[in-house]
Structures are given as structure tokens and as C-alpha cells.
Amino acid sequence: MSNRLANKVIVILGVSDERSMAATTARRLNEEGAKLVLAGRQIDRVTAIASSLDAAIPIACDITKEAQLAALAAAAISHYGQLDGAINFAGIDVSAAIADTTEAMLKQASDVHFTGAALFIKHMAAVMNNGGSIVTTSTQASIIPPPGLGAYGGSKAGADQLVRIAAVEYGPQNIRVNSLAPGFTATAMTANYFQDPAIENAFLKEIPLGRLPTSADLANAALWLLSDEAFITGQLIDISGGQTLRRIPTPQEMGF
Numbered sequence: 001m002s003n004r005l006a007n008k009v010i011v012i013l014g015v016s017d018e019r020s021m022a023a024t025t026a027r028r029l030n031e032e033g034a035k036l037v038l039a040g041r042q043i044d045r046v047t048a049i050a051s052s053l054d055a056a057i058p059i060a061c062d063i064t065k066e067a068q069l070a071a072l073a074a075a076a077i078s079h080y081g082q083l084d085g086a087i088n089f090a091g092i093d094v095s096a097a098i099a100d101t102t103e104a105m106l107k108q109a110s111d112v113h114f115t116g117a118a119l120f121i122k123h124m125a126a127v128m129n130n131g132g133s134i135v136t137t138s139t140q141a142s143i144i145p146p147p148g149l150g151a152y153g154g155s156k157a158g159a160d161q162l163v164r165i166a167a168v169e170y171g172p173q174n175i176r177v178n179s180l181a182p183g184f185t186a187t188a189m190t191a192n193y194f195q196d197p198a199i200e201n202a203f204l205k206e207i208p209l210g211r212l213p214t215s216a217d218l219a220n221a222a223l224w225l226l227s228d229e230a231f232i233t234g235q236l237i238d239i240s241g242g243q244t245l246r247r248i249p250t251p252q253e254m255g256f
Helices: 021-031 043-051 066-080 103-126 150-173 197-204 215-226
Strands: 009-013 035-040 056-060 085-088 132-137 175-182 236-239
Touching (some): 009 066, 021 035, 021 215, 035 043, 085 103, 085 215
Parallel strands (some): 085 132, 132 175
């Protein structure tokens, strides 16, 4: 531990499961001395994770509710007096071929991944009075086009462009805005896919570095972006082990 985030207050949204990238990131930032505001829809789970850390408070927050995002930012100020960084891990699994995609599915994906991300950036930046760093989570499906993930990848890709625009708008306030794009990673949301070894093996064949990314890989990248070490803004950082240099396996290769 080197206390790279000592005296920094960080919001983490999406902390709803011990297997999540958000929970892993919370533990990594805690190791580096951050004071944390942990948020998610299931407050009992958020509270359990917060209670296991050195300095963390739990807040109930649904990314599709703007008033709750505003209250989350306000909680950081009322409890700690400042906000230096914020990272959004909120996401949902929306999978279907475009021919089978419904209006409701598109709206749900957009509400969480695009509109939610926009309002998260808006309300976190509003209370960063001394500059800061905002990070949201994208996907390699916004970089290379996998069949069946039109609503998911499309809504995330929209948020990627939003990040670039936010970086330009908030730069004069010394607020950096970036996005992380994880590859196929074992988390609570992907747990069912990891029940079938054929899926993992199909992905491994497309990764130059020879292994799947982990939540720890994401946490380390988030730590860097949230620290003062990262003179970077408006970027989509690929955490896939190089898979985006190749392709996503076909459904047939994954055994579907």
C-alpha cells in the first residue's frame, strides 16, 4: 500500500455484489487510503461491503433516478466535505439480435448505460469544487461489434462519445472524464456464462495476452485514473488483454 489516494473522497456506484468490479475496486481504493461513498440499489448489500472497509459510507442509489444521483453527490459533501473522484459501474445485461430487440429493451439499456452515465457525470462534476476525476464503465462490445449485443453495445458506445464531450466541457474545471472498457470478465453479471467452459475457451483464443481480464485488472486501471498520476481525459481505455485487436467469438464457437 502506498496511499496513492490519501485524503481523496471517491464515489463508487454499482457496489451490489462481492463478485462485482465495483466491490473489487472499492477494496483496492480502500487499500490506497481513499475515503469512499459506496452506492447501489440494494442497500443491504452495499452496507455489508462498506462495513468491511476502513472508511466507507453506504448510500442507496438507482442510476435511472436523477434525484438519487444528486443525493449521492450531496452525501459525499455532507459526510466528507469534498468529492475528488467518482466511478460508475452500473450496468445491465441486455442481449438479443436486433430482429428480436424490443423498444422496452432499448429504453432500459439507454436509461442505465447512456442517460444514467450522463446524469452521473453531471451530478458528480457539480460538486467537484477543486477538480477531480470521473470514470464510467464501457465494454469491448462498443469497440468491436458482437452479434446479439446491439442494445448493450450501442448504448455503451453512446456513453463513450458522451465521455469525450464531457472531457472537453469539464476540462477548464480541471475535471478529467474517462471510460474503462473491460473484456469478458468474471463478475456477478457474467457468472452464468462462466458455467460453460466452451465460452471461456472461445474467448481465450482471441486474447493476445493469453488470459481473461479480471476485476482486479479493472480496479488497478480505475485506481490510476482516479489518482493524480493520470494526466489523461476523454479516453476509452481497453482492458481486454488485447482482444479488441482481434474479434469476439461467434455464438457457434461459444456453443450457442
